[in-house]
Amino acid sequence: MRNHHQTQARRTAEILATLFATLALSGCGGSNSGTDTPSASAQAEGVTVPLDASGLPDAQASLVIEPTYHLAPVLLDAPDDRDVQDNSASALAAPHAQGLSASQSALNTRGLTVQAIESAQRAQALSTASGEAATPQASTSTVTTYTPAQIRAAYKLPALPAAGTTPTATQAAQLGAGQTIYIVDAKHDPNVAAELSTFNQKFGLPTCTSKTIATSAKLPLASATTSEGCTLSVVYSTASGTMSSTAPLYDSGWATEITLDVQWAHATAPLARIILIEAPDASLNSLLGAIALANSMGPGVVSMSFGANEGSWISSVDSAFSGSGMSYLAATGDSGAAVYWPAVSSKVVAVGGTSLSYAGSGTRTETGWSGTGGGISQYLATPSYQASGVPGVGSLARRGVADVAFNANPSTGQFVAVIPSGSTTASWVSAGGTSLATPQWAGLTAVANAMRVQAGKAVLGAPHAQIYGQIGAVPGTYASAFADITSGTNGVCANCTAKVGYDALTGLGTPNATSLLSALLGSTAVSTAPVVASATVSGKAGVALTFTVSTTAANPVSYALSGAPSGMTIASNGTISWAKPVAGSYAVTVTAKDSKTALSGQGIVTVVIASASTSQAPVIKASALSGIAGKALTGSISVSDPGGYAMAVTITGLPSGILLSVSGQTITLNWAKPVKGSYTLNISVKDAVGLTAQTSVPITIAAQ
Known part of the structure; x- marks a missing residue:
């Protein structure tokens, strides 16, 4: 223009x-x-x-x-007559392709006319006749x-x-x-x-x-x-x-x-x-x-x-x-x-x-x-x-x-x-x-x-x-x-x-x-693509993460992820899993494709993973225990993790007969018939990102 x-x-x-x-x-x-x-x-x-x-x-x-x-910049060969009797005959055929010589390719295509193309052809023919171009020019490009x-x-x-x-x-x-x-x-x-x-x-x-x-x-x-x-x-x-x-x-x-x-x-x-x-x-x-x-x-x-x-x-x-x-x-x-x-x-x-x-x-x-x-x-x-x-x-x-x-x-x-x-x-x-x-x-x-x-x-x-x-x-x-x-x-x-x-x-x-x-x-028939709800999901580095996307669809769908971090996968039911999350923020595009209409819908799930380096070690709270031989003894140990990570608790040195029960983050010790003596419980706690805490709890049982 x-x-x-x-x-x-x-x-x-x-x-x-x-x-x-x-x-x-x-x-x-x-x-x-x-x-x-x-x-x-x-x-x-x-x-x-x-x-x-x-x-x-x-x-x-x-x-x-x-x-x-x-x-x-070329006059085309005339189209064949396949569409004359059947107006859709050429629909399944490849388009017409015709090569351009270097001189044709040099022509400006804007506002070009048949007369200008013919004039260029005549000029090229005269050049060839006068010996300026001894051999035919090879095609340098193709017009489709x-x-x-x-x-x-x-x-x-x-x-x-x-x-x-x-x-x-x-x-x-x-x-x-x-x-x-x-x-x-x-x-x-x-x-x-x-x-x-x-x-x-x-x-x-x-x-x-x-x-x-x-x-x-x-x-x-x-x-x-x-x-x-x-x-x-x-x-x-x-x-x-x-x-x-x-x-x-x-x-x-x-x-x-x-x-x-x-x-x-x-x-x-x-x-x-x-x-x-x-x-x-x-x-x-x-x-x-x-x-x-x-x-x-x-x-x-x-x-x-x-x-x-x-x-x-x-x-x-x-x-x-x-x-x-x-x-x-x-x-x-x-x-x-x-x-x-x-x-x-x-x-x-x-x-x-x-x-x-x-x-x-x-x-x-x-x-x-x-x-x-x-x-x-x-x-x-x-x-x-x-x-x-x-x-x-x-x-x-x-x-x-x-x-x-x-x-x-x-x-x-x-x-x-x-x-x-x-x-x-x-x-x-x-x-x-x-x-x-x-x-x-x-x-x-x-x-x-x-x-x-x-x-x-x-x-x-x-x-x-x-x-x-x-x-x-x-x-x-x-x-x-x-x-x-x-x-x-x-x-x-x-x-x-x-x-x-x-x-x-x-x-x-x-x-x-x-x-x-x-x-x-005004038809609504084409407006049936799946709708994937966008969401924000939080997690912690090193802690397995699992969540399911919310999708509305008229038919079964298949899922795909784009922009997902390494190791993140999505199952056929829309459940996203990440075994070992890495700290950072990720914008993951979830695409759901309708199995019947082939229409697709997308949603963005923002996954925010907190860094383990900002967490503190687990905390153990326990007091020394004392009792009398033959009389039931009860005590408790509480553990917590400031970062909110899952914890594994190991206790050694338990005397025979002590039973442990767990409720939340509290471990209760029950010893129905304590035996006279001095004992030491060694308690070790390790959270999901590898931070640990240790303490010892003495138990003293006196004679009757």
């Missing part, structure tokens, strides 16, 4: 003129200013959101924003590229119905039927419909019918219906948030962004209505106008794969994200650790990026992508949903970005069909960037909305409270709905490394879509 100031004075003047002419408007388009949540049966009408950008400084007003995608079926399998998205079959109402909802996704971009892609058609045909996805929206259409639009299937509409916005009949100018970079956004939003929610809104230029103001137009058109999910460096001005345009029944998602950026608007808005779901590894079976693995944006805002306060109860959040100083993540590394990219302007032939590329992750999360949100509407519930709107409070803060639900990304870095800073729980690279993590959708629907 990259922003730069326009250096030409004429261009700057044009942008500023547009800005000051349009930001004075209190609102644009629309016919309803209500803010009620839409009902389940009929979504509420849209609302026009006034944009008060009067506080924008000139530097931000003249920002020109570039698309955020990356392409692997995934199909829609492989992504659906890896992220556990609902299965597509077989090609040619009519989906049930439940299946249709799982594909986003009846929902609208707004793709907001700048400039123009004249081939977006043809590219989407090529993409759909190759991967056996539902087709999309092109549908024109007249510039005079009454807003908000009629809600999408569940029976119409996918439709694609392209509208041109103005900086004032209205529709224009004039197409923006073509730009190869923005056109690539547009087509990957449309294709992968559709791949994720194949029956959702897609409305592509093309802003006339890439100025901040024009993109705000495109967002305003989406708000005017009615409830839906807005996907934004663009951004600008955050600044003190961002709060002045935050009202752009207040549409009724609207969900807003934005890319966190592709330049490493940084915070960008609009992702930083507390009303926007900020989407970060990962590097995916999935071989067609088993569980996917991911690391935080080195290029993903993310960080801590310098300007926005910590929103209430980023509470300390969410794992890993702690006490964020301000708004943390990202919220969630998806595959974004172009070297572990996803197929996109691109038809350059003036051509009719599609080239296949491996696309990445958080701009690829964003439309997929937009599609996932549209699917969640469709499932909620089918269940008689309102659409999500801003889903932060759900994904943080109802999912992230509930251990079992979090473990089921998200894959927590715990490795990877996007820079050198305190918040630049992925870790357990929330982190700035990947937020809460990437979706396990089936469980996530169930949780967003």
Whole structure:
């Protein structure tokens, strides 16, 4: 994601003129200013959101924003046709792998276009022909590229119905039927419909019918219906948030962004209505106008794969994200650790990026992508949903970005069909960037909305409270709905490394879509993870310690310890044993895993072991005894240990006939028929940590 100031004075003047002419408007388009949540049966009408950008400084007003995608620097072999007849055929296969030469690897992947890749290929061919490169270059790295079926399998998205079959109402909802996704971009892609058609045909996805929206259409639009299937509409916005009949100018970079956004939003929610809104230029103001137009058109999910460096001005345009029944998602950026608007808005779901590894079976693995944006805002306060109860959040100083993540590394990219302007032939590329992750999360949100509407519930709107409070803060639900990304870095800073729980690279993590959708629907079925009660246990060095953890679970569980000191074990019933504790304080994580659901819960047991070196030796209290031969004699010896340790008592010199009994720490001596004479009892006491005490007790028995 990259922003730069326009250096030409004429261009700057044009942008500023547009800005000051349009930001004075209190609102644009629309016919309803209500803010009620839409009902389940009929979504509420849209609302026009006034944009008060009067506080924008000139530097931000003249920002020109570039698309955020990356392409692997190679044109791919065309995908095979296995998915044409069976749209899930490639799901179990390994992803496409293609090598890169050294010259290809040297290309910058950010904002790369098919034209630029072809130009580099021609330059390399000319070099080879002129003798500058006598032998073919060996591959120095490999690009891995995934199909829609492989992504659906890896992220556990609902299965597509077989090609040619009519989906049930439940299946249709799982594909986003009846929902609208707004793709907001700048400039123009004249081939977006043809590219989407090529993409759909190759991967056996539902087709999309092109549908024109007249510039005079009454807003908000009629809600999408569940029976119409996918439709694609392209509208041109103005900086004032209205529709224009004039197409923006073509730009190869923005056109690539547009087509990957449309294709992968559709791949994720194949029956959702897609409305592509093309802003006339890439100025901040024009993109705000495109967002305003989406708000005017009615409830839906807005996907934004663009951004600008955050600044003190961002709060002045935050009202752009207040549409009724609207969900807003934005890319966190592709330049490493940084915070960008609009992702930083507390009303926007900020989407970060990962590097995916999935071989067609088993569980996917991911690391935080080195290029993903993310960080801590310098300007926005910590929103209430980023509470300390969410794992890993702690006490964020301000708004943390990202919220969630998806595959974004172009070297572990996803197929996109691109038809350059003036051509009719599609080239296949491996696309990445958080701009690829964003439309997929937009599609996932549209699917969640469709499932909620089918269940008689309102659409999500801003889903932060759900994904943080109802999912992230509930251990079992979090473990089921998200894959927590715990490795990877996007820079050198305190918040630049992925870790357990929330982190700035990947937020809460990437979706396990089936469980996530169930949780967003309101099901409690995924909230059955074991609960392990945290506790503090005290012990003493050298004294065997045994205790049992308290666990609540629906099914039998297995236990594991992490952070445990050497020699500590846990049994199948949750009993922890440590034969020879060592002084110190230990935070031991106890994990209980449900034997049926495979969900896990954790608790922290703090074990504090006191040092033996601070203990005192045992204490013996006993007095001399005297008696008369033949008459019963009784006496007592008391022992104690200041450290509270167990003791072993040894008594020697006992005359025949004396019986000993023990009660607590008192030893009672009973001699029924003492015999005349003098005797000495030698008493030795040793406690569990090896400290000893000794004393002698004289016994004198006189004659009758």
